[in-house]
Amino acid sequence: MTQMAKIVTRNLNMYYSDFQALKNINLTIGEKEVTALIGPSGCGKSTFLRVLNRMNELIGDTRVEGKVYIDNQDIYGPKVDVVELRKRVGMVFQKPNPFPKSIYDNVAYGPRIHGLKDKQKLDELVEKSLKQAALWDEVKDRLNAPALGLSGGQQQRLCIARLLAVEPEVLLMDEPTSALDPISTMKIEELVKSLKERYTIVIVTHNMQQAARISDKTAFFLNGEVVEFNETEKMFTNPADQRTEDYITGRFG
Amino acid sequence: MSGRQKQFVGFSVLRLSALVVLLILVVILGDIVVKGAGVISWDFLTQAPTNGMTEGGIFPAVVGTFLVTLITAVIAVPLGIFAAIYLNEYAPKTKVTRLIRLSIRNLAGVPSVVFGLFGVALFVRLFGFGTSLIAAGATLGLLTLPVIITASEEALKTVPNSYREGALALGATKWQAIRTNVLPSALPGILTGVILGLARAAGETAPILFTGVAFYLPFLPDSIFSQFMALPYHLYILATQHHAIEQVRPLAYGTALVLITLVFSMNLFAIILRSYFRRKAVNSR
Numbered sequence: 001m002t003q004m005a006k007i008v009t010r011n012l013n014m015y016y017s018d019f020q021a022l023k024n025i026n027l028t029i030g031e032k033e034v035t036a037l038i039g040p041s042g043c044g045k046s047t048f049l050r051v052l053n054r055m056n057e058l059i060g061d062t063r064v065e066g067k068v069y070i071d072n073q074d075i076y077g078p079k080v081d082v083v084e085l086r087k088r089v090g091m092v093f094q095k096p097n098p099f100p101k102s103i104y105d106n107v108a109y110g111p112r113i114h115g116l117k118d119k120q121k122l123d124e125l126v127e128k129s130l131k132q133a134a135l136w137d138e139v140k141d142r143l144n145a146p147a148l149g150l151s152g153g154q155q156q157r158l159c160i161a162r163l164l165a166v167e168p169e170v171l172l173m174d175e176p177t178s179a180l181d182p183i184s185t186m187k188i189e190e191l192v193k194s195l196k197e198r199y200t201i202v203i204v205t206h207n208m209q210q211a212a213r214i215s216d217k218t219a220f221f222l223n224g225e226v227v228e229f230n231e232t233e234k235m236f237t238n239p240a241d242q243r244t245e246d247y248i249t250g251r252f253g
Numbered sequence: 254m255s256g257r258q259k260q261f262v263g264f265s266v267l268r269l270s271a272l273v274v275l276l277i278l279v280v281i282l283g284d285i286v287v288k289g290a291g292v293i294s295w296d297f298l299t300q301a302p303t304n305g306m307t308e309g310g311i312f313p314a315v316v317g318t319f320l321v322t323l324i325t326a327v328i329a330v331p332l333g334i335f336a337a338i339y340l341n342e343y344a345p346k347t348k349v350t351r352l353i354r355l356s357i358r359n360l361a362g363v364p365s366v367v368f369g370l371f372g373v374a375l376f377v378r379l380f381g382f383g384t385s386l387i388a389a390g391a392t393l394g395l396l397t398l399p400v401i402i403t404a405s406e407e408a409l410k411t412v413p414n415s416y417r418e419g420a421l422a423l424g425a426t427k428w429q430a431i432r433t434n435v436l437p438s439a440l441p442g443i444l445t446g447v448i449l450g451l452a453r454a455a456g457e458t459a460p461i462l463f464t465g466v467a468f469y470l471p472f473l474p475d476s477i478f479s480q481f482m483a484l485p486y487h488l489y490i491l492a493t494q495h496h497a498i499e500q501v502r503p504l505a506y507g508t509a510l511v512l513i514t515l516v517f518s519m520n521l522f523a524i525i526l527r528s529y530f531r532r533k534a535v536n537s538r
């Protein structure tokens with residue numbers, strides 16, 4: 001598999017005040033690949049995701065060193081429009097966070113703030129996004145019902161639909177199934193597999209089987225460093241680093 | 254004493270305190286209602302005072318209080334809400350910001366007569382508004398601002414951060430996220446604070462005393478630079494300054510009843526609004 005590089009990090013360091021959360025990260029994430037981030041709690045997976053769409057800047061007193069390129073553009077460069085960047089690099093949070101609006105308005109939220117007013121186009125986009133997120137059949141009869149009335153798994157799929165409606169290029173997913181039952185989890189895994197035809201996906205997961213099932217490549221984080229980054233196949237059958245093997249086989253972490 | 258007995262004594266003391274407070278309230282309100290109700294009539298509400306304020310109604314005072322509260326709202330509501338948005342959403346979390354916030358809270362505790370004197374110096378004199386609706390409204394606005402800012406900031410604080418981040422992660426600008434996602438959730442709390450603040454302003458005497466309220470005016474104000482009559486001041490006159498105090502006492506009670514009813518219904522409206530939004534929030538969960 002030789003694919004175009006979508007995201008490249010070079011000597012990336014990230015600090016919360018004087019605590020260094022990411023240490024010299026060098027990753028190349030291919031276009032239309034699914035990359036899984038694994039590693040014990042607190043090793044910097046969420047931090048890494050948030051660096052990719054500059055959400056880390058919302059927390060005061062953080063600092064990024066090194067380079068992050070998306071489509072060969074240095075996203076921390078001086079001319080970058082952060083709002084535009086986040087439109088291209090969307091994020092699904094660990095905890096489903098639907099807005100206190102109707103299901104329809106949740107999905108239409110992104111397109112609307114980006115200026116789409118045409119009711120018919122909005123309708124089509126909402127339907128398409130909900131279908132992509134495998135939620136349409138469950139909610140098509142109650143699009144005007146409050147989104148907060150959905151189950152946790154439905155809420156998470158709604159958040160994915162909401163993101164898809166913006167038509168980003170990169171999807172960052174932070175443990176999207178951590179709070180979900182096996183059936184919802186399976187649906188979201190199916191979804192990720194189907195989405196990768198059109199999107200570059202970076203997904204954090206604590207579930208080794210999940211990483212093995214859905215990802216092309218896996219990065220193993222430990223204490224802010226990437227210990228190993230490889231084809232998922234290879235990583236799970238024949239890890240290069242002893243620490244990776246220990247972690248994957250459950251001997252620590 | 255055993256634990257149970259101590260608990261019993263403790264409860265009794267608390268219950269008694271609550272009862273005493275309630276009793277005082279009931280006595281005051283009861284007194285005003287009983288003595289004031291007889292005076293209230295359509296004419297009382299729609300006629301001007303006549304015959305050296307010994308007869309007639311309180312219409313100019315009702316209108317004046319309404320107008321001055323309206324001006325207060327026009328000045329203090331947008332300013333207060335925007336200030337709260339700035340403080341909670343935009344201001345860097347520094348010592349200076351904390352100091353500003355602390356000062357605003359303290360401002361809420363400044364005696365209203367001080368605001369009144371400040372209003373004279375600033376609006377009546379410096380700005381040259383003279384004693385007028387606008388000067389009095391602006392002074393009441395200053396008095397109300399800390400209440401509105403504090404309540405609005407509290408309301409904004411209760412909005413989960415995920416509403417902000419969720420919107421930003423979809424490529425919303427900060428202001429879009431605030432306008433479409435944060436403000437709607439904070440609105441019930443903000444409105445409640447606004448109404449409570451305005452209700453307090455409507456009942457104040459000291460801030461308008463030197464800045465625009467008139468003892469007696471046979472006509473209604475015709476511009477924001479006119480003087481006006483207001484319920485709290487009218488009540489104060491009837492109750493303590495009138496040359497025939499005994500004779501106008503019923504009118505004073507009637508005025509008090511109208512003023513209390515006004516403030517009370519504003520507060521009631523705030524409570525209803527709050528519980529309505531709270532129920533709506535629960536239902537949508």
Ligand SMILES: Nc1ncnc2c1ncn2[C@@H]1O[C@H](COP(=O)(O)OP(=O)(O)OP(=O)(O)O)[C@@H](O)[C@H]1O
Pocket residue numbers: 016019021039040041042043044045046047048059
């Ligand atoms: N806002 C913050 N301020 C200071 N330190 C932080 C902040 N957020 C995270 N950290 C620290 O950065 C490190 C990495 O955190 P991060 O949330 O990226 O871990 P994670 O790998 O996502 O963990 P988990 O699997 O539990 O979600 C941790 O040591 C954490 O304590």
Ligand SMILES: [Mg+2]
Pocket residue numbers: 045046047094174
């Ligand atoms: Mg995390």
